[in-house]
Amino acid sequence: MWERERVSEKNVESLKYRFDGPEDAPVLVMGTSLGATWHMWDRQVPELAQHWRVFRYDLPGHGGAPAQAVDSVAELSDRLLATLDGLGVRRFGYAGCAIGGAVGADLALRHPHRVASLALVASSPRFGTPDEFRQRGVMVRANGLEPMARTAPERWFTAGFAAAQPAIVEWAVQMVRTTDPGCYIAACEALAAFDIRADLSRIGVPTLVLVGAEDRVTGAAEARTLVAGIPDARLALVPGASHLAPVEQPAAVCDLLLTHFSTAWQDTLSAFPAPSLVPGPAAPAPFAPVTEAASPAAPEAAAPAPDERYERGARVRREVLGDAHVDAAGAASDAFTEDFQELVTRYVWGDVWSRDGLDRRTRSCVALTALVASGRLESLAAHTRAALRNGLTPAEIREVLLQTAVHCGVPAADAAFAVAQKVIQEETTPPA
DSSP states (O other): OBOOOEEOSSOTTSOEEEEESOTTSOEEEEEOOTTOOGGGGTTTHHHHTTTSEEEEEOOTTSTTOOOOOOSSHHHHHHHHHHHHHHTTOOOEEEEEETHHHHHHHHHHHHOTTTEEEEEEESOOSSOSOHHHHHHHHHHHHHHOSHHHHHHHHHHHSOHHHHHHOHHHHHHHHHHHHTSOHHHHHHHHHHHHHOOOGGGGGGOOSOEEEEEETTOSSSOHHHHHHHHHHSTTEEEEEETTOOSOHHHHSHHHHHHHHHHHHHHSOOOTTOSSOOOSOOOOSOOOOTTOOSOOOBOOOOOOOOOOOOOHHHHHHHHHHHHHHOHHHHHHHHHHOOTTTHHHHHHIIIIIIIIITTOSSSOHHHHHHHHHHHHHHHTOGGGHHHHHHHHHHTTOOHHHHHHHHHHHHHHHOHHHHHHHHHHHHHHHHHHHOOOO
16 A cells, blocks of 8 residues: 655656555645645545545655756656656646646646645645745745744744644754755745736636744735635634644644545546445544635626736736736826836837847846946846846846946946845845
8 A cells, every 4th residue: 555655767857756645546636835845744644545546746856856847837747647657647626736736727728627726735826926925935046945944844834833833843944954955946936926816717626725823924815815706615724733733733734624525525437436435423523613704706807908018028028027016107197107117028028038049147137237338227126136136146236347447347246236236135134
């Protein structure tokens, strides 16, 4: 019944995985949170594997998995499907936590015939803001994963649990600390771009939305957004749990998953029989969900046809400069300047910055050099932040500015170093 982990040799970009449970049982896929490994589900697997063939996978660069970074949630979903295809798994139930939940939602949207039933744990249709995750990538690029590892327990667990379970806290810190930094940064970029708020009504499978009552990362508000948007969704709020509810309240989470997947499993393609588990009367339990509610169908509103170049420019401008900068520019715009702001969005960002000829790292090098050469230091701070977001390290920015000293003059580079130094300190200094 229990099997060793494997990495498929048929596809170098397939995922590290393991199976647990009977070979002839329906497959239940389980995805993990950013920074965690499949061991976050260890306490649920013995029970779940009595009824399903449990398939767990690690994110790239996590838990010793190959460090082959993914650029988007969709690419991670595609790698998962490629791995399952190679194993002959066509239809499956899916339970995922955080970014693992994002993968499940993406599969339900793009490959609905593959997903039989869905559980989204500590998930959201949009995780925070793009700026938050790109800033996290900047921090890791400058300092490594130690700041993320050190603060993981306060993001993942309640204070009482962390104080009572020092061994689990240390396990959590080590999971993050041993993750490949490049894969962690790429996953942050993938979450920054993930936004399915407008698509929730197209998720057509029975869905359990499960969240810890004390989750401060993706809490009850995000869970209720999912439930309000997904036509056949139920909400389960787990008392005494934060972000990693499967670790903090393993029995409660296991009971909820058992009930959901045994009663909501849909198999319209008849790929395999439903599991034989038939739940009996519910016994009183200290971890019963606080509330469980069905969602109304979300109405669809007609939208005007977008200006493709302007829309692309607005997106790229925010990705490079950040929401705060773009929002400030918009707030400062008025009837006199709005045409100029539209020109900048459409042509600078929708045309030039969106071209394929140079990657964004290179474009940032060019932008920094041009701003120093032209003496436009008022824009240098914003583009130094953009360079960090686009993947340049502080050491690489230093080299760019040293090069400007040679070609643009020492006084210009001296002023530029002062501006860039202040920005880099602000953006890369870990919280105390």
